[in-house]
Amino acid sequence: SQKIEQNSEALNIQEGKTATLTCNYTNYSPAYLQWYRQDPGRGPVFLLLIRENEKEKRKERLKVTFDTTLKQSLFHITASQPADSATYLCALVSYNTDKLIFGTGTRLQVFP
Amino acid sequence: DAGVIQSPRHEVTEMGQEVTLRCKPISGHDYLFWYRQTMMRGLELLIYFNNNVPIDDSGMPEDRFSAKMPNASFSTLKIQPSEPRDSAVYFCASSLARVGQPQHFGDGTRLSIL
Numbered sequence: 001s002q003k004i005e006q007n008s009e010a011l012n013i014q015e016g017k018t019a020t021l022t023c024n025y026t027n028y029s030p031a032y033l034q035w036y037r038q039d040p041g042r043g044p045v046f047l048l049l050i051r052e053n054e055k056e057k058r059k060e061r062l063k064v065t066f067d068t069t070l071k072q073s074l075f076h077i078t079a080s081q082p083a084d085s086a087t088y089l090c091a092l093v094s095y096n097t098d099k100l101i102f103g104t105g106t107r108l109q110v111f112p
Numbered sequence: 113d114a115g116v117i118q119s120p121r122h123e124v125t126e127m128g129q130e131v132t133l134r135c136k137p138i139s140g141h142d143y144l145f146w147y148r149q150t151m152m153r154g155l156e157l158l159i160y161f162n163n164n165v166p167i168d169d170s171g172m173p174e175d176r177f178s179a180k181m182p183n184a185s186f187s188t189l190k191i192q193p194s195e196p197r198d199s200a201v202y203f204c205a206s207s208l209a210r211v212g213q214p215q216h217f218g219d220g221t222r223l224s225i226l
Contacts (some may be wrong), residue, residue, distance in 0.1 A: 032212040103154070104154035
């Protein structure tokens with residue numbers, strides 16, 4: 001069956017460190033993979049998109065990698081700040097559909 | 113620019129009542145999506161529209177759920193009759209025409225069915 005898995009356990013890190021979040025998928029052939037941030041009581045907010053033929057994408061302190069052999073995406077936040085504390089969701093779009101399928105999200109807590 | 117606007121933000125009603133959730137997408141966006149989010153199941157796609165036409169409603173849980181998009185600037189999600197298990201946060205999102213474009217979400221409607 002198709003699955004998108006993210007660490008259900010919260011990730012707790014100290015301010016200034018690099019946070020790394022994992023997104024694994026099975027039985028999908030994604031054309032695109034996206035990462036969103038969700039704060040309590042708010043809707044998800046788009047952060048980055050990476051295509052199947054791209055290995056890495058960067059935006060300011062954010063970096064996303066996409067390994068279609070491992071069926072995995074990694075999301076990095078460098079020099080993390082308490083304001084980065086939120087839930088991060090990965091989502092993918094397969095070739096034959098317009099639908100975005102979301103993972104369950106990983107909660108990140110950055111401590112000062 | 114105004115983002116996706118949903119109303120109401122909170123709704124508390126008794127089992128058996130009709131519930132109507134509303135969404136105004138971002139102007140110029142051709143796709144509109146309705147999602148439901150719960151702790152147990154995460155964010156699930158219920159239905160989506162392209163140019164006001166329903167494309168895929170396979171995520172709609174039961175016939176009690178229905179969605180309409182009478183024009184490009186308005187959509188409704190209706191539950192009739194409502195049940196306690198429908199309690200969740202319902203999100204509307206919109207995006208530009210191209211596949212893979214980022215989706216822009218509203219802040220959701222928190223629905224509680226007593």
